[in-house]
Amino acid sequence: MELFDVLIIGGGVVGSAIARQLSRYRLKIGVLEKNLDVCYETSGRNTGVCHGGFAYDPGSLKARLCVKGNQMMGDLAEELDFSFKRCGKVLVGFTDEERARLHEVMEQGEKNGVKHLSIIEKERLRELVPTVEGEFAMYSPDSGILDPFMMTIALAENAHQNGVSYFLDNEVVGIHREEDDTWTVSTKHGELNASGASTYHTRWVINAAGLGCGVISDMLGLTGNRIIGSKDDYIILDNRLSKLVPMPIYTVPSNTYMGIHVSVTTDGNVLLGPTAEDTEDLHWYGVAQKNLDYLYEEATKIWPHVNRGDYIRTYTGILPKWIDENGKIQDFKIEIVDDVAPHAVNLVGIESPGLTASVAIADYVIELMKEHMDLLENPGFVPVRTGIKKFAEMSEEEQAECIRRNPDYGELICRCQKVTKAEILEAVRNPLGVHTMVGVKYRTRSMMGRCQGGYCQMRIAELLEKEYGIRETELEYNRQGSQLFFGTVR
Structure with missing residues (x-):
């Protein structure tokens, strides 16, 4: 019987970051991914922004790990050969109330350790983004944009290069704790047993299942986590407009929503979005016409260059949000609960800024594991991966x-x-x-x-x-x- 040291459930950006960071140690690691690739859900359906860390409550894991992830992104992109540009970001405002709100956001960011934030006036704003509408803005020069597909793929390929086994098309359907405190994980794929499932055996389980985190958490015996989706619709515009958007343009955020963005990808396409609607359906990726109309109306308020003739396509991303009994969105949950699920790391509600924070999240997971086991460094670990040359x-x-x-x-x-x-x-x-x-x-x-x-x-x-x-x-x-x-x- 093949016994893994660690099985990671979920091969998205967080699961693959954990796999890559754990491959620095002498461990037999497997990744179970239900899809046919590693970036078909939340990891590949987002804005591709490297967040600064100012939008999250001081002291929260979201704030701490986002700031750390932002700071390491340049070196990570160089090591793994994916596109990243530290181009900056502006949050634009028009009224006195919005100016006051931006000062609050800036103060919060400074408490989180975000550097170089400033309030800029219209003249400086137009120097940075000549095409934008707005009377003033908060400027975050350390924010940036990255390629979410290739970041996820690069992490997975580098993990695989360092000995991690990836099992695609393996949706987990059951987890059983054995008497010796190992785990048996059953999936819908592979060599089927009498019950119609294939099985994998492991000392440790890590729940990095993204949208499926609540289901996997229940299988581990860690029940009671309510997960809803935030359905985010986007419009992609032709890359002929890329020179008009040198950095992401945001509206002034509310306490729970960053608002409509006009952003640009590392390859030059302009994005409008997201809409951010709560949903219980974590699998529906359709885009309603009313949402396209809303995106158009809101985006033109801060960037009056939207032409429907430049639409290429639309897409939707769904973020897994962990909420309490009152519907309030919670912080990341990253835990080991020894009396219920020993030798299991449970990650719940890893939504935005999960992309930015992914490797920082992985390092945090390893810190927790080191409190329960000794990890020996892998002297053959190779941190560098080379992508397809364009x-x-x-x-x-x-x-x-x-x-x-x-x-x-x-x-x-x-x-x-x-x-x-x-x-x-x-x-x-x-x-x-x-x-x-x-x-x-x-x-x-x-x-x-x-x-x-x-x-x-x-x-x-x-x-x-x-x-x-x-x-x-x-x-x-x-x-x-x-x-x-x-x-x-x-």
Whole structure:
């Protein structure tokens, strides 16, 4: 019987950060992820902002871990080769009441240890963001933007590089504590036992299940955590507008909501959102027309350059919020409860700023584990991971040399994003074994341009079919059961 030292339930950005940080030690680690890739839920459906840490209550885990995560992001991005820009962020206001609120936010940020915050007037605001509307703003120069897909993938690939086993398409359906205080975890995938589930055995369990944290917490015996979703709708605009948004633009936040943002991705697309509606349905990703209209109306108040002709697509993210009996949103819960679930770390309500704080959260988890066990350092740990080199970002000389070495660099598959066959094949052959269309999309930005795959999608599908030796009817777009074809097409 194979026995893991640690099984992590959830392979999103937090689960993969924990896996990567734990691989610094001599441990046999496995990650159980219910989806076909590591960034199909909350980790890949957000604004991609590296938060400063001023929006959270002083003394909270959200504040402490966000500030730490922000401070380490530059070095992390360099080590793991994902896009990060410390471009700053402005929160713009118009009235005396909003000015007073921004002073409160700034004071809160300073208590949290956030550096370099300031209130700026209209002239300075226009110097930073010439296209913005507003009379004044709070400026956070240490905030930034990052690629949430590639950050999550990079953490997972580096963890895998350091010996962590990833088990995709493994939704946990049961957890049982054995008499020797080990755990048996059952999933819907793999070699099935008599009860119709596959099993994994481990000394430690870590609940990093994101939207599923409440369900997994219940399985561990840690009941009573009420989880609701915050459904966040967004609009993506054409990257021709990227020069008009040099940094994220926020409205003045309330006590519970940061308001509508006009942001920019590391690849230049402009984002409008989010809407932030409470929901009990943690699986519905549709976007209502009324929400698109609301985003348009609110965004144009601070950035009057929204044109519906620049819409590329919409998307939704859902954040897991842990609330009390009165519906008040709670802090992150990261706990070990020895008398109920020994050798288990339970993470509940890891919503925003979970992306920014992910590695800081991982380090905090390890601190808790060290109080219960000795961890020996792994002398072979490799902190560096190299991503897929983007042909579109190379100089002409570099492009020519790549084509000379590998002719596949000379064949463009995605015209909008200038992605070559060589890049697509490298993504198809990814270390985690992901073989969905969206898995290739997130790793290369193919199908993310103006035509949204109208030109390249069929060619990518053909490459996946050939590489994995699968029929067209077996090819999945992103999730289980998301087949693109029901037979041969021309």
